[in-house]
Amino acid sequence: MTFRTLLRRDGPVLGYGFAFTFGSSVGQTFFISLFIPGIAVAVSMSETRLAAFYGVATVASAMALPWFGRLIDRADIARYGLMTGAALAVGCWLMAAAINPWMVLAAMFVLRLAGQGLMSHVGLTGVARYFDRDRGKALSLTGLGHAAGEGVLPILMVTAIAVLGWRMTYGVAGAVVGLALVPLATWLILNNPVFRRAKGAEGASGVRQPNPLLRSGAFWAHLPLLLLSPLTVTALIFHQGLIAQSKGLELTVFAAAFAAFALVQIPTSLIVGPVVDRIGSRGPLLLHLAPLAVGAGLLATFKGAWAVWAFLALMGVTNAAGAILRTAIVAEWVAPARMGEARSFLTALMVLSTAIGPALYGVLMEAGVSVSGLLWLASASTLAALAPGVIYGLAVRER
Structure with missing residues (x-):
């Protein structure tokens, strides 16, 4: 099957996956790093200490990710995705409002967990389990969201920071992801029960199995x-x-x-x-x-x-x-x-x-x-x- 045929047949599902991989940019290193100079001045921290905070937040988010990530196997992916988008928006708004180092650390944790971790997880896991055939092509199209974010957002954010300031820019980014991008993506798959269905709900034994x-x-x-x-x-x-x-x-x-x-x-x-x-x-x-x-x-x-x-x-x-x-x-x-x-x-x-x-x-x-x-x-x-x-x-x- 060609990419064109695949898009014509399953465009809404692929659009959903693309939206989530693109939206994950808000919690990626390349995005957050654009705001580090402004954050450092605002909370009176050196960039070296901010880098240490960032490392701690990244490790903590990695430890939390398996617990939150496995819930997608038993959840309606539309609801799970909405909650993930809401969490990422909260992380953006928390960072925009940060007035001390501990608020920055908390914001970094949420951004890394919901952004780099769960947003990509929703898009790629949902698409991978939905497609038995043409899975590789479907993942190719979904993964283009990462490339689009890396290619478009840096210059856009640098411009926005210069015009609006870093706080307003991060706040607007949270609103765009949580109130526009994710709800619009969810609308695309509302009438697709097969994609939304929790695969792990069938035959659940209640016994916790090893990964x-x-x-x-x-x-x-x-x-x-x-x-x-x-x-x-x-x-x-x-x-x-x-x-x-x-x-x-x-x-x-x-x-x-x-x-x-x-x-x-x-x-x-x-x-x-x-x-x-x-x-x-x-x-x-x-x-x-x-x-x-x-x-x-x-x-x-x-x-x-x-x-x-x-x-x-x-x-x-x-x-x-x-x-x-x-x-x-x-x-x-x-x-x-x-x-x-x-x-x-x-x-x-x-x-x-x-x-x-x-x-x-x-x-x-x-x-x-x-x-x-x-x-x-x-x-x-x-x-x-x-x-x-x-x-x-x-x-x-x-x-």
């Missing part, structure tokens, strides 16, 4: 492949200033090159989805770190601005492919009735990896590892992450 991923050998063998991309991408983006300095480049070179990071994710998503439908997720998962490895190696070797553009473009390919594959392969490992529980557990681990990455790379730099050394480490670690999955595949094939 299905915990008993999956395939999951543990492929876990390094699933987590290395978010860890490395977040770490390298977080330390982009030091990377630019080591290359003798202005930070504006990285800022401009982020256009490549966002733009390449669109064709990548549209390519990876059909490939998953044709051959499954495991093969593409084994290969999806290769662009990141090549990009990090190029930036470690060369100093020109073109190397930054190439690095971010190749990193964008890995980022887009990984976003699809992390959901698609869980759908292959787990029954639809427990998709939310399984995917929220993996997402929590992913969020933890994004908190660990910048700190780990920072410790290595303080220990004397050069920026080029870190980039070569990022490149080489992709091979290390690949090994358990390859060994597992060979062992299964020989049985």
Whole structure:
């Protein structure tokens, strides 16, 4: 089935998923970071201390995510989505009203849990469990919401902050998501009981079962492949200033090159989805770190601005492919009735990896590892992450 046919047949469902992945931007690192200078001044905190608060909030949200995320398996997704949108709006309004560090910490926790965690969870889990066929294509279209947010919102928010101030801008963002985007998306699927139905409600025994991923050998063998991309991408983006300095480049070179990071994710998503439908997720998962490895190696070797553009473009390919594959392969490992529980557990681990990455790379730099050394480490670690999955595949094939 072509993308056009899929959109014509299931446009409302795909629009719902896209709206939630796009709306998740409000709780993503790239969005929140735009407001950090204004927040730091408003509550008399250094940006270093704010970064520490952000790390604490991210870890806390990752710990809470499996509990909240599994509820989607027994809830009407329309109601669950509305509650998620409302929580994200509250987080935005709390941040807009913050007058002390503890209000900032609370707001960051809500934004990370409801935004990066649950908004994406609603869109991707709902679409993944609804589509048996053409799941890869459906996830490709849904995941474009992330690329759209990364491509459109930074310049829009910077402009709005300059005109309205950071508090008003965050308040308006909360109103747009909670009072407009999510209700409109919900309207699209109101008359679709199959999509809305809680898959886990059927045959519920009342006995709490272990998370299905915990008993999956395939999951543990492929876990390094699933987590290395978010860890490395977040770490390298977080330390982009030091990377630019080591290359003798202005930070504006990285800022401009982020256009490549966002733009390449669109064709990548549209390519990876059909490939998953044709051959499954495991093969593409084994290969999806290769662009990141090549990009990090190029930036470690060369100093020109073109190397930054190439690095971010190749990193964008890995980022887009990984976003699809992390959901698609869980759908292959787990029954639809427990998709939310399984995917929220993996997402929590992913969020933890994004908190660990910048700190780990920072410790290595303080220990004397050069920026080029870190980039070569990022490149080489992709091979290390690949090994358990390859060994597992060979062992299964020989049985």
